[in-house]
Each structure stands twice: as C-alpha cells, then as structure tokens.
Amino acid sequence: MSQTDVLIIGAGPTGLTLALWLHKQGVAVRIIDYAEGPSKNSRAVAVxxxxxxxxxxxxLADELDAFGYPLRASNIWIDGKHYSTVPLSDFGKKLTPYPYMxxxxxxxxxxxxxxxxxxxxxxxxxxxxLKHYVEHVSKITATLVRETDRREVIKVICDASWIxxxxxxxxxxxxxxxxxxxxxxxxxxxYIADIEAGPGDCCNxxxxxxxxxxxxxxxxxxxLPFSNxxxxxxxxxxxxxxxxxxxDLSTPNPQLTFEDVEPEIRAVTxxxxKKLHTFATYRCHHRIADKxxxxxxxxxxxxxxIHSPVGGQGMNTGIMDAVNLAWKLAAVIKNPGMSEISQEKLLDSYEIERRTFAINVIGATDQGFTLLTSKGFWPYLVRQWLLPYGVPIVTKLEYIKHQIFRRGSQLVCTYRGSHLSEAVSGWGAVQPGDRLPWAKLDSSDNFSSLHHIAWQLHVYGYPPTALEKWCIVNDVLLTVIDWDPHHGKVGLRKNAVYLLRPDQYIAGIFEGRSVNSMLDDYFSSRELTY
Structure with missing residues (x-):
C-alpha cells in the first residue's frame, strides 16, 4: 500500500506536464505508464x-528550442504542381516570444x-x-498491475486523494x-512515416x-521537416x-504495409x-468526452x-489541459480549510474551461480536414482554387497572418465567462479570462516575471496607493512596468491592476482607490489562497 496526493495514469506529454506542474507546486504525485519508454511511433510533432x-x-522552453526545428515556410502543391511558398517566420511576430511552430x-x-x-x-x-479504482469519501484506492522483467504480474494498491x-x-x-x-x-x-534523406535527396x-x-x-x-x-x-x-x-475493412484499424502505399506516396510527393525509420497506418477520429x-x-x-491531425492541435490542447488542472488541484490540496462548495466550483471550472475550448478546436480541425479530403464541389473549390491562389494573397495581410497564428498556436484560448474571471464592463479587446498579451519593448518584455506558478499582479504605469503594502502582507508578486504606448497597442490599460492566475490567464482587471478591497473580495468569495 502506498499513498500520494495525485495518481496520474499515462506518461505522454499531458501526464508528464501535469506531474511537473503539480510537483513544482509542492504536490506529491505518482505517475505510471504501461509502455517501457517514450513513444517511438508517435504522431504529434508540432509544439x-x-x-x-x-x-x-x-x-523548459529553451531546452525544447535546442532540440526542435522552427518551421519557417510552407509550400502548396496541387496535382504535382508547385503553386506558392508561404513564409511563416513573421506570422507570429509581435505576438509572442515564440513566433513559430x-x-x-x-x-x-x-x-x-x-x-x-x-x-x-x-x-x-x-x-x-491501472486495473480499476474505487472512490471513497476522501480518497480513491487504485489497483495497479505491474509486469517485471520476467513478465511476472505484481498487483500494487495505491491510495490517492485524486486520480x-x-x-x-x-x-x-x-x-x-x-x-x-x-x-x-x-x-x-x-499513414505516417519518418524518412531520412539519402544520397542525392538534397535536390528534392x-x-x-x-x-x-x-x-x-x-x-x-x-x-514536415526535422533537423534542417x-x-x-x-x-x-x-x-x-x-x-x-x-x-479486412471490417476491422476497426486495418493495417497496410509501407510496400502497399509506397507507389501512392511516390505519386503524391x-x-x-531510401531510408525509412518508422511507418504505421491508423484510423483517425474526432471525439470528445461528455464530461x-x-x-x-x-x-x-x-x-x-481526440482530433484530426490538421494543425497539430491535439497534443498542445492536452498539455494546456494539464496546466489548467494542475494549479486547481494544488489549490484544493494545499488549502484543506476550503469549503466543499468552493472546492467543487474550482474543480468544476476545469471541465467548463477546457471542454469548451476543446469543442472549438475539434470543430475547426474537423471542418478543415473535411474540406481538404472530401469529394464534392466545395472541397474541390478549396483544393483547386482557394489553396493555390487565395492563400498566397490573403496571407500577405498582417491582420490575416496574425489571426491565423493566434488560432493555430492557441494564443486565442480564453476563459471569459468562467467564475474565475471577474466580470467587468467597459473593457476593450483584453478582458478577464484572456491570456496576458505579450508586450516587447527594446530591452525587456512583460513575460519576464512569469517564472512562477502562483498568483501575481501586473501594473503598467503607476500602482494604486497601498497596493505594494497589500502585496507584501499577502506575499503576492507585484510587477510594475513603466507605461509605454506599445502597451496600449496590445490592449493593456494604463495604471490598471491585472490579477494573473497561476496559469498566466487574467483573472481580473481592477482600477481605482478600492483595488485592495476588490482583490480581497475576489479571493475571499472563492476561498482561494494567495
């Protein structure tokens, strides 16, 4: 028998991210996976x-950057003819420190x-x-099955507060x-194949x-390229x-060999x-759990x-699930005095926020994939005219490029309407529930203070009287940044107080002499600790 705060089933990117974020917040975790190691036939490639x-x-971002390869351009080919090259390097310019896929x-x-x-x-x-688990009033008891090197099966019992x-x-x-x-x-x-360039492929x-x-x-x-x-x-x-x-077409996942589809791959690409590392065929679905x-x-x-592969959204959506859930579980675990009602509202907000976003992502990727692969007049129009002629034209417009990047890179994700987003009126493009916009000046940016999984405050301009004292008393990080006209261009308001959640989304925007009491009301009404 062993005990932990959170038992995580699955060590893919979602489970590993959840374990990291929980551990960083002082939560005890246990993470299991049936595989012997990281997936070698994975489908996800875009971060x-x-x-x-x-x-x-x-x-962790710099370490991924060192291993990965920023995608700089995309080419469109129709029926073997090259129509355009769309440069991607400036799609996310001025929007994020990481303006690429x-x-x-x-x-x-x-x-x-x-x-x-x-x-x-x-x-x-x-x-x-995991074989199964039983839920009790204050914990779950999970029965785990472990295989040894000799393939002997060992049953392990684990108690956890959450699974x-x-x-x-x-x-x-x-x-x-x-x-x-x-x-x-x-x-x-x-089908999915990893291929290494061979002699003579440099001209392809x-x-x-x-x-x-x-x-x-x-x-x-x-x-999609790796390593130049x-x-x-x-x-x-x-x-x-x-x-x-x-x-056998009646099977859920019929399998083809590389030799079966090689002529088709050659015809399309x-x-x-010459050098094939991995190859697999699979069925793809678009599905979402009802809870x-x-x-x-x-x-x-x-x-x-689960999603269609268009846009590489699936893994990224899962990682964002993990970050969203981690700080909420940590808030409940580290605050045993929180009432059951407040616990339920906080934990229920995970499904409300993330399921709503997942529905939107699945809808968009399904529509895009269907247009690309279906038969009929409209899919034909998209493939033969919009892709080769329309895309190169519209992607020359900065507004269009930014909108494409915002949606594709999930910067557009918002939790407006959540009970964690303090309702306000009269605000512009940036509202509670939104991601904090990135504001880069000549020598600094406003993301440099975000190396903390904790509540914090941002002020662009002058903080209200006594706010600094409130932050010292409550041990909340306050970042004050001198006002610059660029802050207004990205949607920030001069002298307003931005309350940021541990996952970097804006919880509330406050201004005026009573900001301290507004902050106290925000936390006390939800029974949240700083």
Whole structure:
C-alpha cells in the first residue's frame, strides 16, 4: 500500500506536464505508464507558441528550442504542381516570444519532460497499468498491475486523494467515470512515416527544411521537416477501399504495409524513399468526452478529446489541459480549510474551461480536414482554387497572418465567462479570462516575471496607493512596468491592476482607490489562497 496526493495514469506529454506542474507546486504525485519508454511511433510533432510560453514558466522552453526545428515556410502543391511558398517566420511576430511552430518528435518531447521530472526526484513507473479504482469519501484506492522483467504480474494498491487519466483514446479512467466519447471516425486511412534523406535527396524539394502540403485529387499529404530537413515526417491519407483485397475493412484499424502505399506516396510527393525509420497506418477520429470529471477522477489530453491531425492541435490542447488542472488541484490540496462548495466550483471550472475550448478546436480541425479530403464541389473549390491562389494573397495581410497564428498556436484560448474571471464592463479587446498579451519593448518584455506558478499582479504605469503594502502582507508578486504606448497597442490599460492566475490567464482587471478591497473580495468569495 502506498499513498500520494495525485495518481496520474499515462506518461505522454499531458501526464508528464501535469506531474511537473503539480510537483513544482509542492504536490506529491505518482505517475505510471504501461509502455517501457517514450513513444517511438508517435504522431504529434508540432509544439505551438502557447505551450512554449507555458514551458517558459518552468524554464523548459529553451531546452525544447535546442532540440526542435522552427518551421519557417510552407509550400502548396496541387496535382504535382508547385503553386506558392508561404513564409511563416513573421506570422507570429509581435505576438509572442515564440513566433513559430516548433517541430519536435513526441519521443524527444517526452524524453525532455521525463528527464526534467527525474531531475526533481519523480520517476515514471513503467510497465504498470491501472486495473480499476474505487472512490471513497476522501480518497480513491487504485489497483495497479505491474509486469517485471520476467513478465511476472505484481498487483500494487495505491491510495490517492485524486486520480487523473492521461491514458489516451482507450482511457480506463474515462471508462470508469462513465463518460461517453462522442464523435466519428474519418473514412480515409492515415499513414505516417519518418524518412531520412539519402544520397542525392538534397535536390528534392521535400528535404529543403520547409513544410509541404500536397494534394492529388482527394488525397492529402503533408511533409514536415526535422533537423534542417535531413529528416522528414510524412502524414497522408489513402482510401481503404483501394486495398480491399489486402486488408479486412471490417476491422476497426486495418493495417497496410509501407510496400502497399509506397507507389501512392511516390505519386503524391515525388519522393523516392531510401531510408525509412518508422511507418504505421491508423484510423483517425474526432471525439470528445461528455464530461471531464466525476468525483475525485479527471481525464485530460487524448483521454478527453481526440482530433484530426490538421494543425497539430491535439497534443498542445492536452498539455494546456494539464496546466489548467494542475494549479486547481494544488489549490484544493494545499488549502484543506476550503469549503466543499468552493472546492467543487474550482474543480468544476476545469471541465467548463477546457471542454469548451476543446469543442472549438475539434470543430475547426474537423471542418478543415473535411474540406481538404472530401469529394464534392466545395472541397474541390478549396483544393483547386482557394489553396493555390487565395492563400498566397490573403496571407500577405498582417491582420490575416496574425489571426491565423493566434488560432493555430492557441494564443486565442480564453476563459471569459468562467467564475474565475471577474466580470467587468467597459473593457476593450483584453478582458478577464484572456491570456496576458505579450508586450516587447527594446530591452525587456512583460513575460519576464512569469517564472512562477502562483498568483501575481501586473501594473503598467503607476500602482494604486497601498497596493505594494497589500502585496507584501499577502506575499503576492507585484510587477510594475513603466507605461509605454506599445502597451496600449496590445490592449493593456494604463495604471490598471491585472490579477494573473497561476496559469498566466487574467483573472481580473481592477482600477481605482478600492483595488485592495476588490482583490480581497475576489479571493475571499472563492476561498482561494494567495
């Protein structure tokens, strides 16, 4: 029998991030995974700006940057003809310290997260899975099954205050809480291949260090680069019915070999594959659980929602789930005097905030993928006219580029309307619930104080009288930044007090002589500690 605050099932990026954020806040965690190590056949390769901003909070962003490869351009090919190159380097300019999509294999991503955990004394328990759990009034009791080197099975009992399922699309925790997994399976069969450039491939445009979107009829293929284009990831679709003599179409996940689809890959991409590292085919779904929580159990990441691969949104959404849930669990665990009503409202806000965002992401990625791969007049119009002719034109406009980047990089995520967002009227583009906008001046930026998983205050201009004393008494970090006209351009208001949640979202915007009492009311009404 062992005991912990939070038992995490699954050591993918979502589970590892959750463990890191909880441990950093002084919460005891135990994390298990049935795999022997990080996933070698992973599908996720894109790390978006919002996740890098959150990783900056624990000094992890630079390490990912060192291993990853910033994507600088994307090319559009239709029926074998190159139509345009869209430069991506300035899409996120002035919006974030990380104005790019970072290409990094999920295997390397997980290794970086797990190494950081190990440096803090937290180790993933491998070859271990959850069999079931029982919920009691103040804890859960989980039965774990562990396989030894000799493949002997050992049963382990673990008590935990909370359990979080980050255990993927076939989540045991999701099954245990009785959540429906609503959605559909896409008709096309996906394939994924990691390919290394061979002799003579330097002249092939697929290895030029840029992304390539290739359409051939209703076939869809994306080439994503690693390491200056020396290694690429191919993600594509094929029609299962074309291989009905080789595969059983009645199975949930029919398998094709690389030799089966190589002629099709060659036809779509023009690449003669000489060095193949990994290859797999899989069914893709768009689904979302009808609830993310029941009692002392939560689900996050792929256990709660799965997406089409368009835009690389799935893993990033799961990581943001973990950061959102971590500070709320920590707030409840570290404040045993919080009333049950306040605990429930705080923990329920996880599902309210994250499920709403996941629904929006799934809707957008599903619509995009359907337009790219379906038959019919409108999908044909998108593929043959909008992609080759419209995209290069509209992406020359700064406003369009910024909107595309905001949505694709999840900077657009907002929690407006949450009970944690203090309602105000009369504010402009930036409101409670929004991400704090990035404001870069010549020698500094306003994100430099965000290396703390804690509540804090920002003031751009002059803080109200006695605010500094309030912060000292309550041990809350106050950052005062001299006002600059650029702050107004990004939506910040002069002399206003911005209350930031531990996950860097704006909880409230206050101004006037009674700011101290407003802050006291915010925390006392929710029974939150500083």
């Amino acid at each position: 978006h700006a919002r996740v890098l901003e959150l990783y900056q909070q624990i000094d 970072l290409m990094l294999s999920q295997e390397d991503h997980e290794k970086i997260l797990e190494n950081r955990l190990q440096s803090l004394g937290v180790y993933v328990e491998r070859c271990t899975k 979080v399922g980050c255990d993927g699309a076939r989540s045991i925790v999701r099954h245990e809480i009785g959540a429906d997994f609503e959605g559909e399976t896409y008709v096309p069969l996906f 445009p697929g290895f030029n260090g840029e992304a390539h979107i290739r359409m051939l009829g209703d076939k869809y293929n994306v080439i 284009g020396k290694r690429i990831r191919l993600i594509g679709t094929t029609t299962p019915e074309d291989y009905k003599e080789k595969i 023009g690449i003669e594959i 993310f929580r029941k009692g002392r159990a939560f689900i996050a990441g792929d256990a709660a929602h």
